[in-house]
Amino acid sequence: MSLLDASLIADVPPFRGINRENLVELLSKAKSERYEIGRTIFCQGEEAHSFFLLLDGHVRVIKVTPEGDQVIARYISNGELFGIAHALGLERYPANAVTAVDCVMLSWPGKLWGTIIEKYPTFATNTYQTVGSRLQETQNKLVEMATKRVEQRVANAILKLANQTGRKTDEGILIDFPISRQNISEMTGTTLHTVSRILSAWENKGIVKSGRKKITVTEDHQLALLAAGELYN
Amino acid sequence: MSLLDASLIADVPPFRGINRENLVELLSKAKSERYEIGRTIFCQGEEAHSFFLLLDGHVRVIKVTPEGDQVIARYISNGELFGIAHALGLERYPANAVTAVDCVMLSWPGKLWGTIIEKYPTFATNTYQTVGSRLQETQNKLVEMATKRVEQRVANAILKLANQTGRKTDEGILIDFPISRQNISEMTGTTLHTVSRILSAWENKGIVKSGRKKITVTEDHQLALLAAGELYN
DNA sequence: ACGGGTATTTGATCTAAAACAAGCTTCCGA
């Protein structure tokens, strides 16, 4: 199953510390698949059949409310696990996952999780660490929502995307996948209109350059100040 | 160490499915302690020395921002684990924990966690399940913050408290520990003034009865409608 | 029973951001 050389993948964080033999075994149980842009990987409420490791691309994790409002819980990048409902003792996926660009990922059948805990405890521990850091990250976002205003939240969201997935260009740090005003509003709990106004204002001040589904951060330090709420004009 | 009879504690959720021998062993490694009301159990940023199981009482888990704003992440009740930084691969506590009433709890040294995974895998699995459900709960709160207005969030918060920790009285369901308007505002991302106004309005409609640090829900169904945003007047 | 601290209520004003409403730009497929 591995066209992927085990040695190439060995330093992806979820595999850190696993011995060679176990890694090869674990990879042999995975299915590798390509997902084209916009494809739904799994749906909220659906029975959790698999868990995934993203090898290349970006995935949006989306929560949908009964009223139809949509919130982007996080973006998954390169080398991250997702859809790990089984590790959390869940039978159903708690969110949707949709590719933001073309992706390649590994997947394991969810029912394998029990075996994994026993046979590859290092991998299990790494997975739990992922869960732990997501809990923290989510809690931090909650605090941010409760205490910061919209501009700071938007600054923070863009800053994080730039740091995690940004690509250096001659103009600044480009967020490396198509992201709309609407998407950013769904990450920060506001409206696309407000995001548009904020980005326009920043563009005038030379902090960002942006276009259709495209954002480049030119003055990340300024943006960090805005995120911290230290600058008001 | 166990004045506590193992058989009494055996059906506390984190211990579910553990065999008798392991349970006794696990309990023998715990320290049991009483914490009086208002006492700080641990602080955000402090090195994680122990993890805890609350046997009786209520604990507030609080996140503090660099600016000094305070957010109540959750209330811990009877039979719940908390301070489980070690299980998440963290070296420091990510929040404060303060008792909301007099409490009794068990604690284990954090450095034991490695041993626990090996020797009491069932307990470890239960712990991870706790983490999983907290991640979900936190994510749901985030969605709520992003999409619902203040009154709905307050309704939801009070409803949850009433369900989880409420005591039936002849007037309705009483939240069984002292909770101020300020506390509720810190749970819902608003101000004590707004909470006060909302409670006054509800009191006029006969949905709740409330006093100083005391709330009784008299019409929980009405409150559930408000939480869902189905009622506007 | 009194006094001071803590919690609550309620009014008045202000404002950030939502909602409403057009118009404009960019892209892509026919």
Added chain:
DNA sequence: TCGGAAGCTTGTTTTAGATCAAATACCCGT
């Protein structure tokens, strides 16, 4: 190269809820 859809901008109006500002109620210790 044209037309329509999707995405973006920007002006205006509205409003939920914060902020400002007192006044009042309750509780506990002496």
